[in-house]
Amino acid sequence: MLLMTVTWNVTCTYSQFLAQKTPTCCVSLSSFYNDTIVPCPTCTCGCQKNGTQHGNCVDQDEPHLASVVSGLGKNNYAPLVQCTSHMCPIRIHWHVKLNYKEYWRVKVTITNFNYNMNYTQWNLVVQHPNFDNLTQLFSFHYKSLTPYGAINDTAMLWGMKFYNDLLMQAGPLGNVQSELLFRKDMSTFTFEKGWAFPHRVYFNGDNCVMPQPDSYPYMPNAGTVWKVSSLKLVMMLMLSTAFFFATV
Template sequence: MDSCFRSLTRISIPTIFLAILLSSFSFTCTEAYDALDPNGNITIKWDIISWTPDGYVAVVTMYNFQQYRHISPPGWTLGWTWAKKEVIWSMMGSQATEQGDCSKYKSAQPHCCKKTPTIVDLLPGTPYNQQIANCCKGGVINSWAQDPNNYASSFQVSVGAAGTTNKTVKPPKNFTLLAPGPGYTCGPAIVGKPTKFITADGRRVTQAMMTWNVTCTYSQFLAQKTPTCCVSLSSFYNETIVPCPTCTCGCQNNATHPGSCVNPNSPYLASVVNGPGKNSFTPLVQCTKHMCPIRVHWHVKLNYKEYWRVKVTITNFNYRMNYSQWNLVVQHPNFDNLTQIFSFNYKPLTPYSSINDTAMLWGVKFYNDFLNQAGPLGNVQSELLFRKDKSTFTFEKGWAFPRRIYFNGDNCVMPPPDAYPYLPNAGSRLSFSLLALLMACSAVFFVLFDV
């Protein structure tokens, strides 16, 4: 950021215009920074494990060091530009999408001769003689915090027409990572400490001839032009149900964009959902006022003497996506006093050192870790029980509602603060308990049937 500031201060322009430009420029410089996961990134390690007569054999591994952001179906796509005139003789665990022009090779044909190859993972079920460890998952990589046993993806590549020593070999340039769409920006390959490998029996350690490291960081602004999720709110102490802001992820406009959404009551629903483009992973959402694929509803459900209870419901409005291994990140000051959570897994995140106000929630395996596509079964829900801290607890001024919510790593749009359900005044407290049951029922109805 200091370098960004220094480059701006050299420009001789009036102070007011400098301030405006600086504010917008600082946003650009920091757009890939995630305050809740400041050290999150995808690191690509390129390990040369042996030399060949005209090049080398390397193992390339992508490590997802992001705590809560997955690489979801249809998976990653990795690209780069060769530094010289290298070719790929063979691959294991992945493949290049195009062979390119290999006409100058008369006998053996390389796997890929393109200057800028595009690599994809192999699918599950690939024959064992084409696999290596951590390959063949269809490009899907889980987040580091949620599934530490499946946060890496690897493949092996035999490179020809390259250097055969540490001094003559050159790293690829201009790495690109689609996961599955844009969103990641990759830095240059940097020589690192050679990776050490332990044999299966654990009795021998081997070392890479040379290792290059590439770091890729995520920006939601690059990944998609519109948000992907929104948040709605309700409480037992107020009849107001605050919906997602209108047109959060787009607007219904069948006049100019026919087929932009699907009416759940349409008799042609099945034909539209199963029609052309059903495997494109392009969202086909249910017609709602917010038009988001995902809505998270936070309902302040009950108030006890020493505790208070919240119900969280995640609804999938996307007819073309089943979210497996989904997760939710919620920021609220009372997570330091979370007492019990029902039917979700919980992991505290502490991006601000000792302040425990951020929680990562995800489903229980084989129970509700699979969020079904839009329809009657397209929701998961749980309840959270918090202990009251008398020094901070209050229902006033929207304190009971979350500060920020992420779904699968993307920041969800919150309603404006002035629309939050407000605490009734003293004159209405006699009807307080009578409203509680009615509001709880109406909130459940809204979450399950709102359009």
């Protein structure tokens, strides 16, 4: 009796465009070295309907309307979002917070704008070249991912059980946050050209829309710093001179 062995290869792919018609999350950016806060792109996940502010979203000053607008009860899984310029159920904010001699610190905040959803056991996947030198997290779990072989630039983050693993619906409890401490590799570290911001961000497996790179907060150039310093110096000299003549 002849036995035959049959083998095959299976390739699985996930298409966000097939999973939902519009994006489900977006990313905003800020930094300590620039006053600019780069918001999620306008209409990332949809636009507010003209003249019917509460027709497809809920004003943050009137959250009690959420239960009225949904109308389908607690089993409704269609997003009912807070009225924002981006209209996304989830926003991830990446803030470059502090710069030390050998380390730098980032604050990550995940905000839920969806009145119809409590995200349980959420996860965040972030790609950034400095994850190979992540030193400490303060309130998220962390696991290194290596989708490109030996390159360690991708991390999975998720909440701590009974602490912040439940991302509550839109409102005062609708966010979780943590700070990440990175050790600097002086051969690659820089705050210029948007290096300090993530390359890609995924929330619960969905690719989050990033702002355009040319809108990222930028480092003040040397000329700008010198002009400000020179102005301060001139003002100090003028004040000192005026004080001298006033006292003689």
